[in-house]
Amino acid sequence: MYVCICNAITDRQIQDSVSSGTVNSFSDLQAELGVATCCGCCADLASSYLKKPKGRSVEVTDLTETVAA
Numbered sequence: 001m002y003v004c005i006c007n008a009i010t011d012r013q014i015q016d017s018v019s020s021g022t023v024n025s026f027s028d029l030q031a032e033l034g035v036a037t038c039c040g041c042c043a044d045l046a047s048s049y050l051k052k053p054k055g056r057s058v059e060v061t062d063l064t065e066t067v068a069a
């Protein structure tokens, strides 16, 4: 599927670039493939293929339970 019509860039090309590790940011994507460098309509969809940064997860515990002494 074409993601960037202006530059004829497909989702496969974007996925390959991201999985190769050479593309880590939206500006990398623009520099390597040229997406969103013309009309910009593809920017949101193209950036959705970028890897999401890993964040810390927080475990929530039930603090209402009482412990019998």
Ligand code: FES
Pocket: 003, 004, 005, 006, 007, 035, 036, 037, 038, 039, 040, 041, 042, 043
């Ligand atoms: S559709 Fe990608 S720059 Fe126009």
